[in-house]
Amino acid sequence: MASNTTRLRPIETGELFAQDRETGRIKRFWRRLFSYRALYLMFIPGLIVLILNNYLPISGVVIAFKNVNYIDGPFGSPWVGFRNFEFLFNNPDAFRAIRNTVGYSLTFMIMTTMMSVSVALLFNELRSKYAARFYQSLMILPYFLSMVVVSYLVFAFLSPQGGFLGGVMSRFDIQQVDWYTSPEYWPYLLVLITLWKGVGYNSIIYIAGITGIDTEYYEAAVIDGASRWHQALYITLPMIRPLIIILTLLSMANIFISDFGLFYQVTLNSGMLYNTTDVIDTFVYRALIKLNDIGMSSAAALIQSVVGFILVLSSNLVVRRISKEDALF
Template sequence: MLFLMMVPGLAYLLINNYLPMFGVIIAFKDINYTVGILESEWVGFKNFEFLFQNSSAWIITRNTILYNLAFIIINTVLAIGVAILLNEVKHRFFSRFYQGVLLVPFLISMVIVAYITLAFLDVENGYINFNLQMFGLEPISWYYESKYWPYILPIVNMWKSVGYGTVLFLAAIIGVDDEYYEAAILDGANKWQQIKHITIPLIMPTITIITILNIGRIFYSDFGLFYQVPLNSGPLQPTTDVIDTFVYRGLMTLGDIGMSSAAGLYQSIVGFILVLVTNYIVRKKDKDQALF
């Protein structure tokens, strides 16, 4: 009966995750819609040349890796910090029921902070530019100059992602037995020592797994963030263009589905290798915290 109960999940996994892998062949063909995928001309690695031989290849690769590294570090640190803060507030003032209520106001406050930030940075009526003009200085075009976007994009991503990460780490922290903290208090440990020697070590497996999975997607980007927020502005592309947006524009301009598939395959293979390497490093240090 247990094997029969597995059938729906396995069927979904097969249909949704494995059958589409047949499409990998598209990356090595010059697709001709009149004859179909199988009969289209085999071009080998020619579709990959568009990605690697283009003059922008270094820029989009650099942007993709550096932005994602910044997102992983900033979002993980902030999410852990907020989760610990919420847990401490719960211990001091609230029951677990009200912890969820407290989390909702936190998420709402993140939205409010985002809108306030946008109001401060508004080019024409923002608070900062308003004061600059009062002193006879030129206003700053925050959204029209590429040099400011390496700071704007992490802030927007942080606003979008920290809340979700907080929920994950908060769930891990709640699972820590209170007896550990009670024993630490009896031994004279202060709050910082409890966090350093109990909370962080006990949620480290969760931190490790989430980090490994994020590293596996380091060659992927949040398409909405990098395409919709800068509005696909040409002058901003030196600091906002990543592999996903570059491939999308190429697909829309050239209509070359083979090139797009080659880029997707390249991202998947590199991500898979990074997961294996990262997991190997973690396993060498502490096999109990490795993903597999």
């Protein structure tokens, strides 16, 4: 018996040591949690909103595979498989909407990135802090305007009766254009509106990245005789390249998603403009109003999400192979 007890002692000692280590780990966790209690309290409301707004609705994915009726409810309705998805692939107008969505999204992403970086570089060259803050505030203001307000502003410019642009054109004896029945102009107008509304906000993000660059790089460049242009080209741009890549990768998730307000409200949902302004969101909205088919609209939203997810993963894989340090994960 004594020999058996002696043999068990090392095992008992190891178990006690493991228990003490686990107890110490738990104590350190609660101590750390208590030390940062203020930060966690600020984090909780955002976490609750994230769960309610982003994660709970995921259960509604099943609606895309059902023939929803209001009597049985979304979860009690019969399954129809992939029939709801056929609407997007069998309708010829759907391909037009997909083409416009992808084309506009790529154009907006490229143009907004180029303009935002350029504006950030210009703001970085301003020596007066008050002037920089004034211009930054002025440029970010359109970002906070809703598309309803933007649609009224655009209509005030483009209205055939009494519009500002029409008045200027008549003053110079230029033939007026009925903008809301001329689809060939709207690709340019939509790009201009998007840049006007979004460049200010995106430039603030790049300005924050530029501000974090160590000033010693610029001081060394000045000693070497580098001009402001060369400093921006060979110091600023390479230093904010990871930020540009990250924001571009995140933007890839929205390639199949468009701003409904921009394409529906700003264009006044004019049927004459559908060839150049109809996107997936407006197409599905009109179909939902006519057919009252919730399953079909859910299927379209699911396709948008899945395609965006795949594009982010594939784009990140390409970036990772080129430069592992610049990839998201």
